[in-house]
Amino acid sequence: MAAATRTERLAIRSSEDVVKVRQQTRIFAVAAGLSLVDQTKIITAASELARNTLDYGGGGEVCIEVTEYGGRRGVRLAFEDRGPGIPDVKAALKDGFTTGSGLGLGLGGARRLANEFSIESKVGVGTKVTITRWKS
Numbered sequence: 001m002a003a004a005t006r007t008e009r010l011a012i013r014s015s016e017d018v019v020k021v022r023q024q025t026r027i028f029a030v031a032a033g034l035s036l037v038d039q040t041k042i043i044t045a046a047s048e049l050a051r052n053t054l055d056y057g058g059g060g061e062v063c064i065e066v067t068e069y070g071g072r073r074g075v076r077l078a079f080e081d082r083g084p085g086i087p088d089v090k091a092a093l094k095d096g097f098t099t100g101s102g103l104g105l106g107l108g109g110a111r112r113l114a115n116e117f118s119i120e121s122k123v124g125v126g127t128k129v130t131i132t133r134w135k136s
């Protein structure tokens with residue numbers, strides 16, 4: 001079983017909150033012992049997902065934790081909103097797909113930057129995206 005050794009919950013309601021998510025992700029990545037390169041990867045992914053939570057999910061929250069599995073440490077982030085949901089998750093993950101004014105690179109980019117990526121979304125209910133980056 002993976003064990004959370006440290007957890008923080010942050011609301012995502014404004015651009016300032018997105019900055020706070022980046023800052024906290026860095027603190028947790030350092031605590032998990034991630035290299036500078038891996039810190040940057042998880043911070044970039046967190047930033048994209050926090051933006052989506054704000055722009056498309058109408059705001060929400062993130063749970064950030066240092067996790068441990070088989071003696072290995074990592075950072076896990078779970079973004080959750082009660083927005084409109086994503087009708088076609090497979091399409092949304094494709095590079096270039098956007099319903100807004102972005103480049104459509106956020107979700108796919110976040111998936112590539114993380115070691116683990118999962119998304120659950122239900123139209124009319126909301127979206128939850130979870131990513132983990134392990135210490136290499």
Ligand SMILES: Nc1ncnc2c1ncn2[C@@H]1O[C@H](COP(=O)(O)OP(=O)(O)OP(=O)(O)O)[C@@H](O)[C@H]1O
Nearest residue numbers: 052056057092098099100102103104105106107127
């Ligand atoms: N939390 C969410 N709730 C509802 N729809 C979402 C959510 N996150 C993403 N989406 C949908 O998935 C699409 C793709 O997201 P993605 O982050 O890849 O691109 P983008 O945000 O449109 O552009 P970019 O991230 O490159 O600025 C979005 O345009 C939106 O339609």
Ligand SMILES: [Mg+2]
Nearest residue numbers: 052102106107
């Ligand atoms: Mg995006």
